[in-house]
Amino acid sequence: MIFEFAALALTLVVGAVLLLFGAAPAWVWPLVPLPYVLRHLYHLTRLAHLIRRRQRLTAPFPRGLWGEVYGSLARYQQRGRKGRKRQVRFSRRFRQAADAVPDGLVILDKLQRIEWANPAAAPLLDVHWPRDEGRRLSELLAQPDLTPFIEVGEYLRPLEITPEHNRALMVSLRIAPFGEHKGERLIVARDITKIYHLNMIRRDFVANASHELRTPLTVIAGFLENLADAPATPTAHRRPLSLMQHQASRMSSIIEDLLTLSRLEMDDQDRAQGPVDVAAELEPIVHEAQVLSEGRHRIECRAEADLLLIGNQVELRSAFSNLIHNAVRHTPPGTRIRIRWNPDANGARFSVTDDGEGIPPEHLPRLTERFYRVDQSRSRAAGGTGLGLAIVKHVLNRHDAHLLIASTLGKGSRFTCQFPAARALLRARPLSAAAEERYAQHPGALVSTAT
Ligand SMILES: Nc1ncnc2c1ncn2[C@@H]1O[C@H](COP(=O)(O)OP(=O)(O)O)[C@@H](O)[C@H]1O
Ligand SMILES: [Mg+2]
The missing domain is CATH 1.10.287 (Helix Hairpins)
Structure with a gap:
């Protein structure tokens, strides 16, 4: 700054001296500030040139204000260079990490086209990047379930597939939402052949x-x-x-x-599916339960007679009877047992409620494990095998349903089977015998809801 003022002052002094003493002709005066102006012009053009060429500004820098400008710009440049280097290093490390992951990773854009894949995706899914960039995953993996699976985007449930290119493999696919745009997805493929x-x-x-x-x-x-x-x-x-x-x-x-x-x-097992008249199925089960109870329980059953359930009759009967028998076996005499079969907002619901002793909360998550019992000796004495709820859970899984267990110590328990709307249908609707038969063959296609 001081240097700049000094230069300007010197120019003015020289001008003033020339003017006062008349030592030079008048046309010389305009030339007096010329060196000053030229110096600025020179630095301006040089700087513009360096920046245009993206050249690195290196010392030594001129003195004064220009030196400061050069110095600051050089520091900016250096900081930017460091940031870029760090970014490059980071993305390289990230790539190395993605390459080292033993699971196959595939990024899909919102049209389900492949954007990127790691090397592990090649042996598992036959997706080679960058060769397959822009292709749809469903083109490469001829799996009919794949497109709906990706579109629905159930992030918790994996899809298990045997890829076309290597029939010996069993691969589990998971989806994770990804990126800032809706519809972009990360597919994680894991080799589960051994398991x-x-x-x-x-x-x-x-x-x-x-x-x-x-x-x-x-x-x-x-x-x-x-x-x-x-x-x-x-x-x-x-x-x-x-x-x-x-x-x-x-x-x-x-x-x-x-x-x-x-x-x-055995998932692949071919099983008969059709509309099951649950209310009719419950009658003999309730009767059996009454025999088992020998009059010690008050059993009350209220079932919607017109509500049918698409599924396997034998399996469903076994699930319902397990829950009802449990309510008799694992509750003290005098207990009231309420059995309900009715439509609800999500589809249809079967529930068995008792006002028995209830189950301590720490046991609830494990009840459906094989041979898991709250009280080993008591349950054995009651005649249970310890496999009842495991069977119930499997049956419900095969019917796209969930088992919900709610219990309060001292108040009783409720076991609810929640069936999806696609499996429920009302008899009151004009359903021809032919339509019923068709539903029996394609239960998945049924959309009639029971609400
Ligand atoms: N309604 C119920 N009330 C209290 N406890 C129950 C009830 N239903 C099941 N349980 C508990 O869950 C355990 C597991 O049930 P389950 O798998 O059917 O085996 P099991 O009935 O053969 O003992 C039972 O041993 C019992 O401790
Ligand atoms: Mg049982």
Whole structure:
């Protein structure tokens, strides 16, 4: 600043001296500020040139105001360069991380076209980036469920597929919302071949073991019965024999339940589906429950007679009877049990409510696990196998339904099966026999709601 004022002052002084002493002709005066102006002009053009060429400003810089301008601009440049470097480094690290992830990652734009994919997506999904950029994922993976799955965007439920290019693989696909535009998605593909096979081995093992145990047990139970009935059997042996018979029948219930569970787990199993008259199904179950209760419970059933449910009759019957029998088995005498089957805002609902002792909250999340019981000895004495709720959960899964358990200690419990609207239909509607048959074949296509 001072330098700049000094230069200006010097120019003025020289001008004044020339003017006062008349030492120079008049045309010289305008030339007096010329060096001053030229210096500014020079720096301005030079700076404009450097900036236009995006050249780096390097020291040494001129003195004065121009030096400051050059210096500040150089600092700006340096800061920008550092920021860009950091950004490049960051995106490189990020890319390295995405490349190192063992799961396949694919970014889809809002039209479901591939924008980017990591190397792991190649062996899992046959998506090669950048080769496949801009192509639709459904073109590469000929899976009929894929497009609706991506469009619906159920972020919690994975889709399990066997890709066309490698039939030995089992891949689980998940979707995550992504980016700032709606409709952009990140697909995460995970190789679950091993888990899938282990699961199959476990399933087959349980099914085979149960099958193998069934025959010897039938033989043992048969002989026990003969012995118990034979007049020659000593009286002292009768009680142990009856206990053995009881245990044998418990074992056979467990085996039957295990086999039911195995059958339910075979997803590909072809099962009959059709409109099930739930109210009619409930009648014999309620009767059985009354027999089981021996009059110790007050059982009351209110079912919407016109409300039908699309599903498998045998499976649904087993689920409903499990819940109703539980309410009898696991509540004290005098308990009131209310059974309801009715339409609701989401579709249709089946519920069993009791005012028994209730279940402590810490047990609720685990109740549907196999062999999980709140009170082991009491439940066994009540005649349960510990597999009832596991069966209920599987059946409901296969009917796109959910099991909701609500219980308050000292007040009672409520087990609710929530079925989607697509599975409920009202008989009151003019449904021809042919239409019913068609619904039976394509239950998924049914949109008639029961509300
Ligand atoms: N209505 C109910 N009231 C209280 N406890 C219940 C009720 N229903 C189920 N439970 C508890 O849940 C456990 C698991 O039920 P389940 O899987 O049907 O097995 P099981 O009835 O064979 O014991 C039962 O052992 C019992 O402790
Ligand atoms: Mg049970």
